Amino acid sequence: MKHTLKEVADHVGGRVVGDASVEVSGVASIASAAAGDLVFVEDEKNLGPALECPASAVIVGESAAPGSASKALLVAVHPKLAFARAARILCDAQKRPPGVHPTAVVPLSAKVGRDAIIEERVVLGAGAAIGARSRVGAGCAVGANVAIGEDCEIYPNVSIYPGTRLGNRVMVHSGAVLGSDGFGYVRDKITGRYEKFPQIGRLEIEDDVEIGANATIDRGALEVTRVGRGTKIDNLVHVGHNVQLGENVIIAAQTGFSGSIVVEDNVVMGGQVGLGEHAHVGEGVMLGGQSGVLPNKVLRGKGIAFWGTPAKPVREYLKELAALARLARKR
Numbered sequence: 001m002k003h004t005l006k007e008v009a010d011h012v013g014g015r016v017v018g019d020a021s022v023e024v025s026g027v028a029s030i031a032s033a034a035a036g037d038l039v040f041v042e043d044e045k046n047l048g049p050a051l052e053c054p055a056s057a058v059i060v061g062e063s064a065a066p067g068s069a070s071k072a073l074l075v076a077v078h079p080k081l082a083f084a085r086a087a088r089i090l091c092d093a094q095k096r097p098p099g100v101h102p103t104a105v106v107p108l109s110a111k112v113g114r115d116a117i118i119e120e121r122v123v124l125g126a127g128a129a130i131g132a133r134s135r136v137g138a139g140c141a142v143g144a145n146v147a148i149g150e151d152c153e154i155y156p157n158v159s160i161y162p163g164t165r166l167g168n169r170v171m172v173h174s175g176a177v178l179g180s181d182g183f184g185y186v187r188d189k190i191t192g193r194y195e196k197f198p199q200i201g202r203l204e205i206e207d208d209v210e211i212g213a214n215a216t217i218d219r220g221a222l223e224v225t226r227v228g229r230g231t232k233i234d235n236l237v238h239v240g241h242n243v244q245l246g247e248n249v250i251i252a253a254q255t256g257f258s259g260s261i262v263v264e265d266n267v268v269m270g271g272q273v274g275l276g277e278h279a280h281v282g283e284g285v286m287l288g289g290q291s292g293v294l295p296n297k298v299l300r301g302k303g304i305a306f307w308g309t310p311a312k313p314v315r316e317y318l319k320e321l322a323a324l325a326r327l328a329r330k331r
Contacts, residue, residue, distance in 0.1 A: 001025060003089060005057050008038070009074050011089055012082040017065060018072035024056050027087045038074070038090065040083040059083050098133075113150065125162060143179070149207070161219065167207035173235070175214040179203040182218040182225075182241025182259060197221060199241065206230075212237060212253070221259070228265065246283070258295070266302075274309075287311060 006020035028037040030046065033055035040059035041050045047066070050058045057072045059079045066073075076082035098115040100106055104122040112118060113132035122136050125144030130136060134152040143162035148154065153171045160166075161179030172178065181199035188195060201220025205227045211217070212235035219225055220242045227233070228247035239245070239257045246265035255269050258277035269287045276295030281287070284302030292309030293299060299306055301313070308317040 001090065002036075005038075005072050005074055008086050008089065012074070012076060012085040014059070014074045014076035014082050016072060017075055018069060020072065022056050022072040024086075024090060026090050027083065028055065030055070038083070038086055040079045042079050059086070119156070131168065137174070146179075155213075161203070164203045164205070164219065166205045167209070167229070169208050170205055171210040173211065173213040173215075176211050177216045178205070178211070179219045180216060182221050184221050184241060184259065201225065201241065203227075206247075209233070215239075218243075218259075234271075240277075252289070288314065 002023045002025045004020065005016050005022045005024060008024060009016050024038040025036045028034065028039055030039050030050050030053050033039050033053045035054050035056055037055045038057050038059065039050050039053065039055040041047050041064060042061060044064045047060065047064050051070050057074060059074045059076055059082050061079045062075060062077065065075045074082065096117055098117055100112060100118040101120040103120045104118045106112065106118060106124050107126050109126045110124045111129040113130055113134065115133045116130045117135040119136060119138040121139045124142045125146065127145040128142050129147045131148055131150035131152060133150055134148055136142060136154045137156035139157045140154055141159045143160055145163050146160050147165045149166055149168035149170065151169045152166060155172060155174040157174050158172050159177045164179035184197035184199060185194040186197050199219065199221050201223045203217055203219040203225045206229040208230045209227050210232045212233055214235055215233050215237045217225060217239040218241040223242060225239065225241055225243050227245045228249065230247050231245050231249040233251045234253040236253050237251050237255050240259040242260040243257050244262045246263055248266050249263055250268045252269060252271040254271050255273040257275050260278045261275050263281045264283040266284045267281050270289030272290045273287050275293040278296045279293045280298045282300035285299050286305040288305060288307035291307050291311040294310045297310065299311060305314040306312060307314045
């Protein structure tokens with residue numbers, strides 16, 4: 001889809017220097033750009049190559065904007081953010097026409113919103129509701145009474161268990177499983193056998209959440225598992241039952257959450273972090289890759305980085321490593 005640079009600037013909150021009528025139809029890196037592409041630079045050292053590449057226009061910051069240039073410029077306070085926002089309107093996937101594919105199974109009790117897309121072999125359960133302009137990809141299984149909000153993107157082969165609720169603009173990548181039973185059992189001390197504890201709660205995912213491929217999020221045992229607005233979950237992450245994830249939390253791949261964990265807003269977690277049951281991670285905490293948070297542990301400190309197992313403030317952890325190294329050399 002082609003847009004004038006002025007239209008893009010209005011969308012991202014920037015201003016145009018040069019020919020505002022230039023048309024752009026995609027985004028690219030400076031090295032791979034072609035005519036019609038939009039590129040970005042964050043510092044002045046990359047401005048020259050950007051102006052010399054075949055791209056039709058360049059997003060620049062206020063400090064890097066020259067008085068005159070050979071290309072049209074889109075000047076923004078945060079060029080990388082403006083580039084990301086521009087990409088959403090320039091590179092929006094070519095969707096099929098709205099409607100329900102003939103091979104999809106849609107019961108009479110299900111509701112499909114205006115301009116929604118239900119692709120081939122999708123199965124909707126009784127009472128399921130799909131919001132306006134949302135897309136449910138091929139082969140998805142959407143359980144009974146699932147509610148999917150507006151402008152959602154559910155990629156192929158996602159399984160959503162009954163009763164799960166998704167807000168607006170939620171993106172779920174292929175292979176994800178949402179709302180499955182939590183891992184909860186009670187041991188019979190006489191027989192030694194394990195019996196399943198009821199898993200009858202639900203899963204609620206708020207607006208603007210993205211869930212990566214093959215991620216799994218369990219529903220609550222008796223209550224609710226909740227993923228807060230704007231949270232981004234990478235591929236191969238597991239979230240156990242009754243977990244409460246706050247808003248704008250970032251979780252990298254292969255992180256695992258035991259049950260009943262609370263993570264407050266704006267937490268950042270690196271890859272392969274492990275958290276024990278009933279742990280509590282305070283607002284703004286940063287957990288380095290492969291950190292381990294013990295059960296019932298409370299971590300607090302906005303902007304403080306934790307690392308290691310058990311996770312400690314990174315300065316303290318590095319001091320301990322250095323002390324161990326000195327001890328090893330002495331021995």
